[in-house]
Amino acid sequence: MLFSLLASVASTCLAYSPPGLILSFMSAFVVDGKYVSAYRHEFVGTLLMIFFTFSAGKWVGVDTWQVAWLAHAVGVIAADRIGGGAHVNPAVSVSMWCLDKIEGGYTEMYVRIMGQMGGGLLAFPLYKYFADQMEWNNLGGPEFSALQDRDVHEAFLSEMYATILLCLFIYVLNWELNFGKNHYWIKQSLTAFAIRFLIEFFPRAGPAMNPMLGTAWAIYASGFDSTSDDDGNLIAQKWSTSGSFPTDIEHYFIYWVAPIIGAIISSYIYVMYAGGKFFGFSLPYGPYKKAKTD
Numbered sequence: 001m002l003f004s005l006l007a008s009v010a011s012t013c014l015a016y017s018p019p020g021l022i023l024s025f026m027s028a029f030v031v032d033g034k035y036v037s038a039y040r041h042e043f044v045g046t047l048l049m050i051f052f053t054f055s056a057g058k059w060v061g062v063d064t065w066q067v068a069w070l071a072h073a074v075g076v077i078a079a080d081r082i083g084g085g086a087h088v089n090p091a092v093s094v095s096m097w098c099l100d101k102i103e104g105g106y107t108e109m110y111v112r113i114m115g116q117m118g119g120g121l122l123a124f125p126l127y128k129y130f131a132d133q134m135e136w137n138n139l140g141g142p143e144f145s146a147l148q149d150r151d152v153h154e155a156f157l158s159e160m161y162a163t164i165l166l167c168l169f170i171y172v173l174n175w176e177l178n179f180g181k182n183h184y185w186i187k188q189s190l191t192a193f194a195i196r197f198l199i200e201f202f203p204r205a206g207p208a209m210n211p212m213l214g215t216a217w218a219i220y221a222s223g224f225d226s227t228s229d230d231d232g233n234l235i236a237q238k239w240s241t242s243g244s245f246p247t248d249i250e251h252y253f254i255y256w257v258a259p260i261i262g263a264i265i266s267s268y269i270y271v272m273y274a275g276g277k278f279f280g281f282s283l284p285y286g287p288y289k290k291a292k293t294d
Helices: 002-016 021-027 036-054 065-083 090-098 105-134 152-176 180-201 211-221 249-274 288-293
Strands: 224-228 234-239
Touching: 021 105, 036 065, 036 105, 065 180, 090 105, 090 152, 090 211, 090 249, 105 211, 152 180, 152 249, 211 249, 249 288
Parallel strands: none
Antiparallel strands: 224 234
């Protein structure tokens, strides 16, 4: 009876647990737990990032876009400050690995990405419960599948170009510019503005500019049970399960391949300009920054 009870509890928990969450937790302890702290920073940072930034326009600034933009900017700063400067974006983690900015190399990059995925998988169901209790609007997310009039190739290019610009903004604001004693606050505010600008300027795929957000939202959204009338009109929509991973290849083509390619391209551009290593190798030309200084 004890075994049956435990099996029942486990099956119930798994039924409502986002797919991949347990695998994410297990990944934190690779290499004898050497990168547990990196996993924790990414997991917590992702929870904070989604809470602070996705609430803009849904919980804060619902009727005024200026307030929504301000709330988004404050959210970006708060999530980074409280979360300890986590990447919270697999594409950014790939870029940092390309640039040899991650001490633990590929393994730490993997652990960071799994921490980001764990935080994203848990965040949307958790905040839905919170929103339901407070009777607030549910959060939104990137949904290319809902945009049937959009072209897959356009969405791919949109995500890739947006990620290239996002990474270049990150490099310049963090490594090339210095705003003195208020450097952190100014560069975070400019980062928040850049993200919001890219969201508005590259709308073809949602957008996400973040593989974790694209997939975590898709899993969450697939857990809704919809009720329609005889004419196919939506009557009610209720979230009742944990959802499942997307089965269409276009999702991964747009939300994973495109931003990762964008991150690699931006890393190459930055090494060509500022110098350093690209996947551990020096480029046969550049850096142009040094030549310009000379």
